[in-house]
Amino acid sequence: MASEQQLSAIKGAKVLMVGAGGIGCELLKTLALSGFKDVHIIDMDTIEVSNLNRQFLFRQSHVGQSKAKVARDAVLKFRPNISITPYHANVKDPEFNVDFFKQFNVVLNGLDNLDARRHVNRLCLAAGVPLVESGTTGFLGQVTVHIKGRTECYECQPKPAPKTYPVCTITSTPSKFVHCIVWAKDLLFAKLFGDKNQDNDLNVRASDASSSSQQSEDVFERKNEEDIEHYGRRIFDHVFGYNIELALSNEDTWKNRNRPRPIYSKDVIPVEPVSQNGNQAKNLVAGNPSSISAMASLGLKNPQDLWSLKENSAIFLEALKLFFSKREKEIGNLTFDKDDQLAVEFVTAAANIRASSFGIPLHSLFEAKGIAGNIVHAVATTNAIIAGLIVIEAIKVLQNDIKNYRMTYCLEHPSRKMLLMPVEPFEPNKSCYVCSETPLTLEINTHGSKLKDLVDKIVKAKLGMNLPLIMHGSSLLYEVGDDLEEDEVANYAANLEKVLSELPSPVIGGTILTVEDLQQELKCSINVKHREEFDEEKEPDGMVLSGWTQPLAVEKNGKGSTDNGASTSRVSETTSLVMEDDDELQIIPAQIAKKRKLSDISSAASSDASSFRNEAKFKRKAEEADNNNDVVMLDGGSSENSKKKREQ
Amino acid sequence: MAEPKTKYDRQLRIWGEQGQTALEKSSICLLNCGPTGSETLKNLVLGGVGSITVVDGSKVELGDLGNNFMVDESSVGQSKAKTVCAFLQELNDAVKAKFIEEYPEALIESNPSFFAQFTLVVATQLVEDKMMKLDKICRDANVMLIFARSYGLTGFVRISVKEHAVIESKPDHFLDDLRLNNPWPELKRFAETFDLDTADPIVHKHTPYVIILIKLAEEWARNHGGVLPSTREEKKEFKDLIKAKMIASDEENYKEAMEASFKVFAAQGISPSLQQIINDSCAEVNSLSSDFWVLVAALKEFIANEGGGEAPLEGSIPDMTSSTELYVNLQKKRSTKAEADFLVMEQRVRKILKKIGRDPDSISKATIKTFCRNARKLKVCRYSLMEDEYNSPVQLELQKYLTDEDYSTAVGFYILLRAVDRFAANYNSFPGQFDGEMDEEISRLKTTAVSLLADLGCNGSNLTEDLINEMCRYGAAELHAVAAIIGGIASQEVIKLITRQFVPMSGTFIFSGIDHKSQLLLF
Numbered sequence A: 001m002a003s004e005q006q007l008s009a010i011k012g013a014k015v016l017m018v019g020a021g022g023i024g025c026e027l028l029k030t031l032a033l034s035g036f037k038d039v040h041i042i043d044m045d046t047i048e049v050s051n052l053n054r055q056f057l058f059r060q061s062h063v064g065q066s067k068a069k070v071a072r073d074a075v076l077k078f079r080p081n082i083s084i085t086p087y088h089a090n091v092k093d094p095e096f097n098v099d100f101f102k103q104f105n106v107v108l109n110g111l112d113n114l115d116a117r118r119h120v121n122r123l124c125l126a127a128g129v130p131l132v133e134s135g136t137t138g139f140l141g142q143v144t145v146h147i148k149g150r151t152e153c154y155e156c157q158p159k160p161a162p163k164t165y166p167v168c169t170i171t172s173t174p175s176k177f178v179h180c181i182v183w184a185k186d187l188l189f190a191k192l193f194g195d196k197n198q199d200n201d202l203n204v205r206a207s208d209a210s211s212s213s214q215q216s217e218d219v220f221e222r223k224n225e226e227d228i229e230h231y232g233r234r235i236f237d238h239v240f241g242y243n244i245e246l247a248l249s250n251e252d253t254w255k256n257r258n259r260p261r262p263i264y265s266k267d268v269i270p271v272e273p274v275s276q277n278g279n280q281a282k283n284l285v286a287g288n289p290s291s292i293s294a295m296a297s298l299g300l301k302n303p304q305d306l307w308s309l310k311e312n313s314a315i316f317l318e319a320l321k322l323f324f325s326k327r328e329k330e331i332g333n334l335t336f337d338k339d340d341q342l343a344v345e346f347v348t349a350a351a352n353i354r355a356s357s358f359g360i361p362l363h364s365l366f367e368a369k370g371i372a373g374n375i376v377h378a379v380a381t382t383n384a385i386i387a388g389l390i391v392i393e394a395i396k397v398l399q400n401d402i403k404n405y406r407m408t409y410c411l412e413h414p415s416r417k418m419l420l421m422p423v424e425p426f427e428p429n430k431s432c433y434v435c436s437e438t439p440l441t442l443e444i445n446t447h448g449s450k451l452k453d454l455v456d457k458i459v460k461a462k463l464g465m466n467l468p469l470i471m472h473g474s475s476l477l478y479e480v481g482d483d484l485e486e487d488e489v490a491n492y493a494a495n496l497e498k499v500l501s502e503l504p505s506p507v508i509g510g511t512i513l514t515v516e517d518l519q520q521e522l523k524c525s526i527n528v529k530h531r532e533e534f535d536e537e538k539e540p541d542g543m544v545l546s547g548w549t550q551p552l553a554v555e556k557n558g559k560g561s562t563d564n565g566a567s568t569s570r571v572s573e574t575t576s577l578v579m580e581d582d583d584e585l586q587i588i589p590a591q592i593a594k595k596r597k598l599s600d601i602s603s604a605a606s607s608d609a610s611s612f613r614n615e616a617k618f619k620r621k622a623e624e625a626d627n628n629n630d631v632v633m634l635d636g637g638s639s640e641n642s643k644k645k646r647e648q
Numbered sequence B: 001m002a003e004p005k006t007k008y009d010r011q012l013r014i015w016g017e018q019g020q021t022a023l024e025k026s027s028i029c030l031l032n033c034g035p036t037g038s039e040t041l042k043n044l045v046l047g048g049v050g051s052i053t054v055v056d057g058s059k060v061e062l063g064d065l066g067n068n069f070m071v072d073e074s075s076v077g078q079s080k081a082k083t084v085c086a087f088l089q090e091l092n093d094a095v096k097a098k099f100i101e102e103y104p105e106a107l108i109e110s111n112p113s114f115f116a117q118f119t120l121v122v123a124t125q126l127v128e129d130k131m132m133k134l135d136k137i138c139r140d141a142n143v144m145l146i147f148a149r150s151y152g153l154t155g156f157v158r159i160s161v162k163e164h165a166v167i168e169s170k171p172d173h174f175l176d177d178l179r180l181n182n183p184w185p186e187l188k189r190f191a192e193t194f195d196l197d198t199a200d201p202i203v204h205k206h207t208p209y210v211i212i213l214i215k216l217a218e219e220w221a222r223n224h225g226g227v228l229p230s231t232r233e234e235k236k237e238f239k240d241l242i243k244a245k246m247i248a249s250d251e252e253n254y255k256e257a258m259e260a261s262f263k264v265f266a267a268q269g270i271s272p273s274l275q276q277i278i279n280d281s282c283a284e285v286n287s288l289s290s291d292f293w294v295l296v297a298a299l300k301e302f303i304a305n306e307g308g309g310e311a312p313l314e315g316s317i318p319d320m321t322s323s324t325e326l327y328v329n330l331q332k333k334r335s336t337k338a339e340a341d342f343l344v345m346e347q348r349v350r351k352i353l354k355k356i357g358r359d360p361d362s363i364s365k366a367t368i369k370t371f372c373r374n375a376r377k378l379k380v381c382r383y384s385l386m387e388d389e390y391n392s393p394v395q396l397e398l399q400k401y402l403t404d405e406d407y408s409t410a411v412g413f414y415i416l417l418r419a420v421d422r423f424a425a426n427y428n429s430f431p432g433q434f435d436g437e438m439d440e441e442i443s444r445l446k447t448t449a450v451s452l453l454a455d456l457g458c459n460g461s462n463l464t465e466d467l468i469n470e471m472c473r474y475g476a477a478e479l480h481a482v483a484a485i486i487g488g489i490a491s492q493e494v495i496k497l498i499t500r501q502f503v504p505m506s507g508t509f510i511f512s513g514i515d516h517k518s519q520l521l522l523f
């Protein structure tokens, strides 16, 4: 029934799909059955067991293989006469440059992380290719359209930045379970099993800074011939006993806080010959490394059970032992992976022991895994709906049917009697630093911060640049790339370690820096303002970037119905519901950034499309609605107004 | 945990083990395995339902390859049910997959008792009179039923179940059960041990906001003849009162108290929707009553007696700035009260069960506990019979939709989706399905739709020509993208029904691929 014109637009189209996960599988199938003939697909991931509940092109036997390639083969088996080109690669690789993007009529995103989404947005802008963006979380989902110059780009509304925690909260004054998880995962696990050369704040700084750091470094090394049981207990006592005692000696810290309790292994699990034989036997049965489990060897079955301090301690020691006895080769190269059972067990146990020390409620492995892995709920149904909507939108884009473009939001609970909520796309944000040329302002201590801090915390983390180049006037301060001369590399490496005001071309208050990513073809200028002091709690980066947006409201410390991860069902609320397919998202503060048009929407009391993007924000709105007495009628009673406004 | 659960990890985080167990115990029957049906079932098989039975009498034709992913060239000429079933089985070997090579339309006529064996029937692409017949069969057999149909760029989904009670409705946002303006005696006494005017800055800074609000609400009421703030001015004044108690600008607990001050103004007692449930005639229980209504009957007694107008207390407590000790203490107060409420509820449940001649222990402690925790969020959904809606819809509602610009597309498609069935009954094909004269088809469809509206007592002038043309252009085609969306929505509703979590949609869901405005029509 499709019109001739429609059919030819579809048949002639060359489409790039980024992501072959939950949305990607559905999308590739729906594209194939909607008449598309030439589809390219990029995905760097391999197939995991936990994908199989929704990524229907994959089977158990495919676990470990490239998603892009298996998806292609699976679809070709059923529809042999279309062309599918897979790339088992990272979309940020340099081969996918602007010229690569230019060959496509439309780009369809089914991605799972903010970084890659921003990167693709920039390439689409640079190449002038329309982008259809999507994401799902549980029963929620969305599809948006981004056309350079016509609609807002993916970054016109600043995206909530990944949640970061002040270092001291993690290392010495945790107040929530998530702090303990971050400590266990990013500090302890990384220290024991990861790259030894990485900086690590694991050791507590004693009040006199001179305390022999050399000595404490060695604590984590297993000495030659050291009995594994002994080593485990030594680590346990060091991090949960000695370090806590050391922290307690900083009296100032505890004036306003409850004092933690040091925990020593012998007090929890008396030292006695362990019944190793039984355990050993069980472990030998499990041949493959992914099935090595401390829970299994200790006979704990249900991941949803809450373990006692004693059980957590036993798991901690057992997991450590298993790493050293069964997976010794990997030690030194491990990074935390939410699908690594033993790693999840270790982190859960360590976080719980720490929580218990600080009087924070303990959590089950299932819950801890959700928090540690930033796991987003995912189900086949939503992906199917979203993929269908993407294809309908892509067809409109190919026909240039601008007046019918819609951003569509898929809701969990009907609102205004709608399950799918269409919204006309917004115009580009004139002060967006990505799609317009608006300068940014950076407040920074130019006498204290190094160029490295600027590159890591601003250029990469905030501006999302992949291969940045930094210029001050005509002098190059920093650059990366394969084609650099050796002396250049050395020069830039030296610059990184220099304080801003001491660079060859000094960066001081009033300096205008140009930052550019040649791959993304994105260039922006930054006005530098010197500032001496930063609030360690509220501005943990020690610098503040502003310009195209107000900086995101800083999460209130100590409270946080929004970032505690108190139960797994809460995790989705702490994360930005907007964008996640699954995997790899980071904990993101719940506030959604102020948005240009948000003002008119929220003036209509309860907004639809923008507010449901974030349940936590919806809650906040609820709480603001107090003056109107209508806290209970949140389901968009008056959102009619907001919609009408937008359609004008 | 090297067990099969790993596969379901991401969805277990949505509906939990109980929800998953319910899915695994369910048996689903699919009628017609075109793209809409196949896609619906695919999502359910991935989610791990217990068993599926695919009913379809047709053979795979070349045309099916254009919109159904589960058939391929090698299956042309073979049973479609068999082919689709084999594909689905491959997706998840934990699911028992069966097929029956028979036309559902024939089965509805010849063997109505066939449907009684299933938990739920997904009926796709059926025409009106068959839907109505099946509806009655399933209603009598107490089998859940969901209709789904894709038609060009439109389609619909509609649930038909006599009654669906939800304990775990999991609303997006719900006011915490804090009882700030109505503290129970122990909480009140606990609050009395605090002095907001304490000279100790550390104590002042660590008094939980709940305590601050309870005390200030009481103070306010004392000074205002027992009445809490109600006007805008009073509410502002109340906030100022909180602010005035601050002694330092960094007192997070006082900021939290100000933000949460509206919780003080919340009405005491139960919500109107809960009131409606306990007033329902089903709450007068007898030996045939379901567990849900027995629990509601106990709840009704609880509210009238021990609860003093309130439902059992929810055990949980939101995060707040506080010293750990105080927080834990507060939490204890709450869990003690919640436990006490639960015990009273349990006693009442057992007593009622005994009275109606059932085993007093036939409802588990765990169920009663879940019920208590969710007592304020209960939902009861009821769906009219298809026949009642189709033959005598609420004329007023229909007319209202027809004249409401916001609903014109949805209600237009609703009428046209029914009109095409009448059309097909008269002319043996759907409008635009074959290469007929388009103008003639359009005018026939228009006549059919207008007379349908007249039968329903409504004026047909609100149907736009555009929509009628559009409908004829569709020619009854099932587009894959639309089928994926309709199938996605249908399977989502199936999951809500089977897990008994979340609130399934009420009314008829109409999808419009033109403006994506996809609305629920309630008749």
Ligand SMILES: [Zn+2]
Pocket (backbone or CB within 6 Å): A152, A153, A154, A155, A156, A157, A428, A429, A432, A433, A434, A435, A436
């Ligand atoms: Zn932009």
